[in-house]
Amino acid sequence: MEPILFTLFGAVAVAGALMVVTRKSPMSAALSLILSLFAVAALFALRQAHFLAVIQVIVYAGAVIVLFIFVILLINVPQDKLPVEKMTVYRLLGVVTAGLFMVEAAVAGRRLSASPLAVKDSGSVEAIGHALFTDYLLAFEVTSVLLLAAVVGAVVLAKKKI
Numbered sequence: 001m002e003p004i005l006f007t008l009f010g011a012v013a014v015a016g017a018l019m020v021v022t023r024k025s026p027m028s029a030a031l032s033l034i035l036s037l038f039a040v041a042a043l044f045a046l047r048q049a050h051f052l053a054v055i056q057v058i059v060y061a062g063a064v065i066v067l068f069i070f071v072i073l074l075i076n077v078p079q080d081k082l083p084v085e086k087m088t089v090y091r092l093l094g095v096v097t098a099g100l101f102m103v104e105a106a107v108a109g110r111r112l113s114a115s116p117l118a119v120k121d122s123g124s125v126e127a128i129g130h131a132l133f134t135d136y137l138l139a140f141e142v143t144s145v146l147l148l149a150a151v152v153g154a155v156v157l158a159k160k161k162i
Contacts, residue, residue, distance in 0.1 A: 005046055009040075012042075013036050013039035014036075016033065016037075019036075026072045030065060030069050030072060037060045038061055041053040
């Protein structure tokens with residue numbers, strides 16, 4: 001049953017992602033992104049990573065998409081004013097390259113797949129905390145400094161306008 005659900009939610013996630021990039025209306029693209037994010041959360045839940053599934057729904061499907069929809073409504077560009085972009089050779093090469101990259105990632109993922117026991121523990125809060133503060137401590141600290149610099153920069157930019 002699990003492989004069928006995994007395939008089904010994976011197909012929904014890919015279909016939602018394709019709808020995001022192919023919809024003409026920004027609002028329907030944002031709603032398609034919500035569909036894709038919920039499907040990815042279901043994939044996390046199927047892999048016993050319940051914490052990641054909840055975070056996926058709360059942070060991405062909740063907060064980030066609400067921000068996107070707020071910006072879309074704030075900008076309020078009429079449908080006829082949206083630019084129509086043509087398919088060029090470069091775009092076609094980009095699509096082919098992205099497809100090749102996806103095939104390569106799938107092949108590499110199959111080769112590097114971990115044991116079921118290691119995958120089962122990888123989505124828990126304890127496992128994430130342990131990985132953050134041992135294996136990825138430098139990346140975690142660099143990211144925190146980068147976010148702090150972004151907050152300070154945003155405050156400085158906002159203060160100049162007052």
